[in-house]
Amino acid sequence: MEKLKITLEVIAKSVVSLPQEVFVTTNETDEEIILTIETNPEDIGRIIGKKGAVIHSIRTVLRAASYGIDKRINVEILNETPRTPNAE
Secondary structure: OOOHHHHHHHHHHHHHHHHOOEEEEEEEEOOOEEEEOOHHHHHHHHHHHHHHHHHHHHHHHHHHHHOOOEEEEEEEOOOOOOOHHHHO
């Protein structure tokens, strides 16, 4: 699961204009792994892309990276003000 989190962080940070404000959290259940992207509100549009093309591509890459894991992979975008880097 850590591999998926790192993969998502690298991809998300390469798309946004403020990579220092990208945070990825994970939540694992018996049936799925939920990866949540938290970023600056100005960068949410960059993560989603035109007609959802970027987030669709990100989800496709993560599903391919999760080959061999018998759980559904779900990528979500948190639509709230992100935490500051010093808050961790």
